[in-house]
Amino acid sequence: MIKGRNFIDGQWREAASLLPTINPSDLDETVGEYAVSSVADAEEALAAARRALPGWRSYNTQARADLLRKVGDALYARAEEIGTLLSREEGKTLKEGIGEATRAAQVFHFYAGEVVRHPGQWYPSLRDGHNVIISYEPVGVISAITPWNFPIAIPAWKVAAALAYGNTVVLKPSEFTPGCAIILAEMLEQAGLPKGAFNLVLGDGRALGQTLIDGADAVSFTGATPTGRKILQMAAPTMTKVQLELGGKNPFIVLDDADLDVAVAAAAQGTWGQTGQRCTGSERIIVTKGIHDAFVEKLVKAVAGLKVGHALDADTDIGPVANKPQFDKNMTFIEKAKSDGAELAAGGVAVEARTRGYFLAPTLFLNTHNEMALNREEVFGPVAGVIKVEDFDEAIAVAKDCELALSSGIATTNLKHAERYRRESNAGLVMVNTPTAGVDYHVPFGGRAPSGYGGREQGTASAEFFTEIKTAYINHGVL
Numbered sequence: 001m002i003k004g005r006n007f008i009d010g011q012w013r014e015a016a017s018l019l020p021t022i023n024p025s026d027l028d029e030t031v032g033e034y035a036v037s038s039v040a041d042a043e044e045a046l047a048a049a050r051r052a053l054p055g056w057r058s059y060n061t062q063a064r065a066d067l068l069r070k071v072g073d074a075l076y077a078r079a080e081e082i083g084t085l086l087s088r089e090e091g092k093t094l095k096e097g098i099g100e101a102t103r104a105a106q107v108f109h110f111y112a113g114e115v116v117r118h119p120g121q122w123y124p125s126l127r128d129g130h131n132v133i134i135s136y137e138p139v140g141v142i143s144a145i146t147p148w149n150f151p152i153a154i155p156a157w158k159v160a161a162a163l164a165y166g167n168t169v170v171l172k173p174s175e176f177t178p179g180c181a182i183i184l185a186e187m188l189e190q191a192g193l194p195k196g197a198f199n200l201v202l203g204d205g206r207a208l209g210q211t212l213i214d215g216a217d218a219v220s221f222t223g224a225t226p227t228g229r230k231i232l233q234m235a236a237p238t239m240t241k242v243q244l245e246l247g248g249k250n251p252f253i254v255l256d257d258a259d260l261d262v263a264v265a266a267a268a269q270g271t272w273g274q275t276g277q278r279c280t281g282s283e284r285i286i287v288t289k290g291i292h293d294a295f296v297e298k299l300v301k302a303v304a305g306l307k308v309g310h311a312l313d314a315d316t317d318i319g320p321v322a323n324k325p326q327f328d329k330n331m332t333f334i335e336k337a338k339s340d341g342a343e344l345a346a347g348g349v350a351v352e353a354r355t356r357g358y359f360l361a362p363t364l365f366l367n368t369h370n371e372m373a374l375n376r377e378e379v380f381g382p383v384a385g386v387i388k389v390e391d392f393d394e395a396i397a398v399a400k401d402c403e404l405a406l407s408s409g410i411a412t413t414n415l416k417h418a419e420r421y422r423r424e425s426n427a428g429l430v431m432v433n434t435p436t437a438g439v440d441y442h443v444p445f446g447g448r449a450p451s452g453y454g455g456r457e458q459g460t461a462s463a464e465f466f467t468e469i470k471t472a473y474i475n476h477g478v479l
């Protein structure tokens with residue numbers, strides 16, 4: 001069992017109390033016991049990050065790149081171990097867990113390169129004898145607050161980017177899945193990061209939020225939209241820079257001209273992959289009337305073939321729901337959809353497995369419409385509704401008739417339709433003939449408000465948030 005301590009100013013520290021995590025595949029197994037940090041712990045971590053800032057921002061460039069590369073190497077080397085821990089604590093299948101750990105390794109390698117690749121700019125000035133130099137400086141101390149659904153990838157893409165651009169960090173991972181963040185802290189320590197440049201505080205964000213905002217120069221948050229709104233409000237008095245990656249209610253459109261197999265595969269993966277617990281997962285499947293019956297018949301067959309079970313079992317396609325609050329939330333949506341008149345075509349019930357866990361059959365509702373709660377609020381589980389529409393125009397209107405705008409997808413073999421959708425979609429991500437979830441590490445990731453706020457993550461786009469622009473004039477004519 002993991003004993004989770006805080007990592008502050010280069011030291012592992014006990015906290016006054018501990019909080020256990022339970023394996024969602026096996027409720028009889030405690031995975032770890034983790035520090036519940038106090039406000040004083042968070043303040044110490046922020047103070048350590050502030051002290052470390054001058055040293056880290058002027059750290060030798062090659063040495064900084066080497067250090068991040070070493071962490072990437074360690075993540076690759078331990079991907080199976082991390083993936084297994086992740087599956088035990090979060091519930092995604094072992095394949096998904098190892099995939100996520102590998103992604104974290106790739107992210108560190110990418111940002112190792114970004115340390116030396118990130119450019120500035122030079123302009124000729126309109127004033128004789130002057131140059132203008134644009135440089136991108138670290139923002140300062142970053143508080144990174146992360147959710148339970150990607151316990152290694154999301155901490156990795158915040159921490160690696162923040163450090164690469166010369167910031168110091170306090171990471172507060174989800175209280176449901178902190179295990180992987182502890183391994184990440186160990187790796188940063190072993191790679192030789194100067195003390196205080198990275199700090200880990202564990203526990204419930206509600207108790208630490210204001211401190212983590214007030215003591216930082218910027219907060220990078222990933223989580224639910226209501227939490228994001230609170231953070232934005234809490235940051236207003238200090239004007240702390242805020243980046244929010246929030247919820248999705250992502251539409252996947254299937255047009256009459258779609259390749260049926262491609263459409264079914266993309267819809268099934270997008271909806272039920274990782275137990276539907278991806279912010280970019282498909283939750284609204286919008287289907288034009290000509291293909292509707294054939295598509296639905298095939299999709300129902302596909303979902304029936306998915307095996308729900310213990311995350312570490314080799315034949316499991318879909319692991320458990322990650323925790324009890326999320327399981328209960330899914331069931332509430334299912335009951336509401338039924339009472340609103342949606343037709344249950346698959347799932348909708350808890351499933352028995354060899355162990356006691358939060359197993360939920362992948363769920364599909366038919367004959368839903370966009371006014372139902374099922375189609376308006378983020379479920380964040382293996383639950384989706386099919387909405388039948390007349391034509392492409394109505395499909396686009398329904399897709400956009402939603403407050404959230406993170407990802408969106410379409411299945412079509414018509415290039416004109418694909419291009420029109422790419423242009424007209426209001427989402428931050430548009431996926432054509434491929435699932436709504438799943439973006440490479442080197443391209444911008446994120447949605448439009450209220451699914452996202454304050455600059456994209458990943459790739460070189462993350463420099464926008466993790467750096468501050470300085471415009472400098474140099475009058476060399478005086479020389």
Ligand code: NAD
Nearest residue numbers: 146147148173174204205206209223224227245246247279
């Ligand atoms: P959550 O908002 O409940 O918690 C996220 C983190 O915020 C946790 O570490 C939590 O302790 C902390 N927190 C909670 N209240 C806080 C407060 N008042 N101040 C500061 N921190 C606080 O979200 P969750 O349930 O862990 O994650 C699921 C949500 O995350 C879903 O809505 C999902 O769509 C979203 N998500 C978004 C993305 C994205 O990139 N857009 C990626 C993954 C998950």
